[in-house]
Amino acid sequence: MVDLPILPLTVTDAVVRRRGKVLVGPISAELETDGLTIVMGPNGAGKTTLLRLLHGMERVSKGQLTWRVPEPAARAAQAFVFQTPILMRRSALDNVAYPLLVHGVAKTEARARAAGWLEKVGLADSGSKPAHVLSGGERQKMALARALIREPQIVFLDEPCANLDGRATREFEDLLAETRAEGTRIVMATHDIGQARRLAEDVWFIHHGRIHEAAPAEAFFATPQTPEARAFIQGDIVE
Amino acid sequence: MNEIVEGLLKAGQLILSLDADLIEISLRSLRVTLTAVLISSVIGLPLGCWLAVRRFRFRRFVIATLNALMGLPPVVVGLIVYILLSRSGPFGVFGLLFTPTAMIIAQVIILTPLIASISHQAIRDLWAEYHDLLISLNTTRRQRIATLLWDGRRALLTAALAGFGRGIGEVGAIMIVGGNIDHATRVLTTAISLETGKGNFALALALGFVLIGLAVAVNLIIHSLSRTERSGRW
Ligand SMILES: Nc1ncnc2c1ncn2[C@@H]1O[C@H](COP(=O)(O)OP(=O)(O)O)[C@@H](O)[C@H]1O
Ligand SMILES: [Mg+2]
Numbered sequence: 001m002v003d004l005p006i007l008p009l010t011v012t013d014a015v016v017r018r019r020g021k022v023l024v025g026p027i028s029a030e031l032e033t034d035g036l037t038i039v040m041g042p043n044g045a046g047k048t049t050l051l052r053l054l055h056g057m058e059r060v061s062k063g064q065l066t067w068r069v070p071e072p073a074a075r076a077a078q079a080f081v082f083q084t085p086i087l088m089r090r091s092a093l094d095n096v097a098y099p100l101l102v103h104g105v106a107k108t109e110a111r112a113r114a115a116g117w118l119e120k121v122g123l124a125d126s127g128s129k130p131a132h133v134l135s136g137g138e139r140q141k142m143a144l145a146r147a148l149i150r151e152p153q154i155v156f157l158d159e160p161c162a163n164l165d166g167r168a169t170r171e172f173e174d175l176l177a178e179t180r181a182e183g184t185r186i187v188m189a190t191h192d193i194g195q196a197r198r199l200a201e202d203v204w205f206i207h208h209g210r211i212h213e214a215a216p217a218e219a220f221f222a223t224p225q226t227p228e229a230r231a232f233i234q235g236d237i238v239e
Numbered sequence: 240m241n242e243i244v245e246g247l248l249k250a251g252q253l254i255l256s257l258d259a260d261l262i263e264i265s266l267r268s269l270r271v272t273l274t275a276v277l278i279s280s281v282i283g284l285p286l287g288c289w290l291a292v293r294r295f296r297f298r299r300f301v302i303a304t305l306n307a308l309m310g311l312p313p314v315v316v317g318l319i320v321y322i323l324l325s326r327s328g329p330f331g332v333f334g335l336l337f338t339p340t341a342m343i344i345a346q347v348i349i350l351t352p353l354i355a356s357i358s359h360q361a362i363r364d365l366w367a368e369y370h371d372l373l374i375s376l377n378t379t380r381r382q383r384i385a386t387l388l389w390d391g392r393r394a395l396l397t398a399a400l401a402g403f404g405r406g407i408g409e410v411g412a413i414m415i416v417g418g419n420i421d422h423a424t425r426v427l428t429t430a431i432s433l434e435t436g437k438g439n440f441a442l443a444l445a446l447g448f449v450l451i452g453l454a455v456a457v458n459l460i461i462h463s464l465s466r467t468e469r470s471g472r473w
Binding site: 055057075076079080082086087088089090098099102 | 365
């Protein structure tokens with residue numbers, strides 16, 4: 001993987017449009033080297049689009065993203081976990097090994113490392129199963145292992161627990177805490193306030209495609225600055 | 240009704256006696272069609288995959304053309320290949336008309352659009368599933384195609400088998416470019432056509448049963464081969 005630190009990331013006036021309509025932006029923000037940022041907001045607020053923008057999967061129609069290193073190197077040190085886990089038609093082990101294979105690691109070594117990651121996320125016994133027989137929670141853990149196997153400096157997660165039950169969510173959050181403790185920068189979208197409270201070090205509250213508030217978690221939850229954020233935290237419906 | 244029973248009996252008799260002509264004709268049928276399927280797959284599978292992955296200006300047009308070519312009447316293909324290969328045609332110097340090679344060429348033209356079109360649909364669906372992951376992982380276009388071909392291999396096998404089914408039963412084109420010459424270009428379908436014309440219904444039917452048997456056998460063999468593979472459970 002890339003050794004040079006790619007963070008911080010500076011976003012300046014970035015806008016994502018589709019068919020003339022602004023989906024997200026203009027966004028200006030900074031991602032520091034360390035931390036766990038929760039991107040929070042109601043459905044359709046633009047969380048997915050924002051994460052994809054940060055990850056370089058959306059073309060910006062205006063503004064720019066500036067990583068500490070030039071783009072190809074910055075991209076190589078990032079990973080993304082999608083809301084619905086993408087299951088390759090392979091075994092769980094080969095799913096996890098895939099990112100190594102496409103980046104030139106020999107098959108036996110890739111598989112050995114994938115087995116290590118499966119063990120780490122609690123799927124040691126599931127390696128030989130086809131990915132599609134895994135349960136929802138197992139699928140997302142597999143996706144996490146696949147995202148982490150190249151040891152990215154930053155990982156984006158788009159509502160990874162949206163379709164998981166309580167226990168699976170807790171297990172996934174534990175893995176995230178571990179990942180964070182090992183020094184990986186985390187940016188995660190959620191519309192689950194409980195999850196945000198449990199995990200966030202800082203919060204971006206987004207609404208109608210704009211960042212309404214960006215604040216340390218404690219301050220955000222104690223004294224939200226906008227009516228929308230206040231309503232959202234209280235569990236009211238924000239439109 | 241009588242003729243069907245007679246045909247079945249005759250088929251059994253021909254097969255059990257290992258009739259030399261029958262074996263020769265059957266092997267030629269297999270050789271021509273399997274070669275054509277192989278060549279068409281080498282062209283059609285990556286083409287279908289490429290069309291699914293690559294965005295370019297005339298993509299829709301190419302796909303529409305491909306789908307239209309799928310409905311190409313074999314007789315017309317045969318006629319065109321005949322004209323191209325005939326002694327006064329542009330490729331006349333190669334002397335290919337009325338050879339198995341000419342039959343293979345005609346079948347490749349018939350089968351390639353079919354195989355490309357079926358594989359395109361299968362790979363397009365798989366690409367829709369994989370798109371975000373493969374983009375996120377920074378894969379090269381070549382890696383994407385390789386991944387889709389590999390993970391979609393069962394669907395692609397089905398495409399090739401569909402090609403085989405169409406090819407082995409095809410008669411119009413290979414009759415024209417092959418000429419149904421005994422011991423040279425006669426295959427099962429053209430032999431059936433000939434025997435029917437002569438009024439030898441039992442023999443024609445017997446050949447027909449052999450043809451069906453071959454088609455089923457090839458399908459079964461290939462499917463069982465692919466199933467023995469462990470990761471083929473998808
Ligand atoms: N492919 C698309 N084409 C057009 N509009 C889209 C597309 N994807 C998302 N949108 C719109 O962009 C807005 C933000 O969507 P999204 O980023 O998915 O929000 P969230 O993840 O917060 O639910 C929504 O209004 C949605 O309807
Ligand atoms: Mg979303």
